[in-house]
Amino acid sequence: MNYLYILSEDENDDVFYKGCIEKITGMQFELIPRRIRKGGGISHVRKHLPLLLRDIKYSGYVENTFFLIELDNDRSPTHPNHDIQQFVYKLSKREQMKTCRYCEIENLAKQILGSDRNSWPISGAIAVPVQMIESWFLLIYDSKKYENEKSLPIFAKQKGGLAKRYYAPNKPDKQLKDLCADERKNLQINLKKDFCKYCADNLIPDKLQIISNSFSVFNSQVVDWFEQK
Numbered sequence: 771m772n773y774l775y776i777l778s779e780d781e782n783d784d785v786f787y788k789g790c791i792e793k794i795t796g797m798q799f800e801l802i803p804r805r806i807r808k809g810g811g812i813s814h815v816r817k818h819l820p821l822l823l824r825d826i827k828y829s830g831y832v833e834n835t836f837f838l839i840e841l842d843n844d845r846s847p848t849h850p851n852h853d854i855q856q857f858v859y860k861l862s863k864r865e866q867m868k869t870c871r872y873c874e875i876e877n878l879a880k881q882i883l884g885s886d887r888n889s890w891p892i893s894g895a896i897a898v899p900v901q902m903i904e905s906w907f908l909l910i911y912d913s914k915k916y917e918n919e920k921s922l923p924i925f926a927k928q929k930g931g932l933a934k935r936y937y938a939p940n941k942p943d944k945q946l947k948d949l950c951a952d953e954r955k956n957l958q959i960n961l962k963k964d965f966c967k968y969c970a971d972n973l974i975p976d977k978l979q980i981i982s983n984s985f986s987v988f989n990s991q992v993v994d995w996f997e998q999k
């Protein structure tokens with residue numbers, strides 16, 4: 771058995787990541803959850819992340835133990851290229867000021883655990899789905915319909931203020947969480963948690979990494995866990 775520290779935005783996400791990591795590695799994992807407040811976003815990860823990383827540092831090497839830090843990208847510059855995307859100019863000033871979340875997490879991990887990732891006490895992976903975990907779910911659910919991560923909507927909800935302002939004076943189309951809710955209903959799955967499990971079960975990592983660069987960045991870190999040490 772392997773063990774996984776997980777710091778994520780939502781306990782349903784944990785269900786997906788556990789299954790996802792088991793798919794990528796072909797091994798079994800038991801979760802050691804380190805959850806932040808649901809929907810807490812970057813400020814709560816900022817608060818909890820140093821605590822988790824310091825725990826890892828002081829515990830030192832623990833056999834068969836790994837960590838995962840997850841944060842949705844939410845229209846920040848995307849790792850590793852940090853390309854400026856067209857839609858950025860239509861976002862609010864506050865949204866335009868966002869910086870790469872992957873780099874932010876990795877830089878903090880390097881400050882606390884050491885600048886060489888290979889010398890960290892236990893191996894970790896940083897997941898920053900573009901624009902959010904629902905994007906990966908849609909691409910897993912139907913890659914013909916949704917094509918790739920760049921062709922997906924960029925907001926969480928059609929009725930959300932951010933989407934409304936962005937599309938004004940037009941009405942926004944369905945956004946990522948709306949589309950996921952529709953597909954979950956199509957599958958007749960009542961609970962979000964069960965939909966997360968469904969997505970993990972149906973994930974084909976080699977297929978998803980071709981249509982989602984953010985998944986590819988995550989996948990390659992997890993593959994490395996069993997190649998070093």
Ligand SMILES: [Zn+2]
Pocket residue numbers: 848849850852870871872873874
């Ligand atoms: Zn970056």
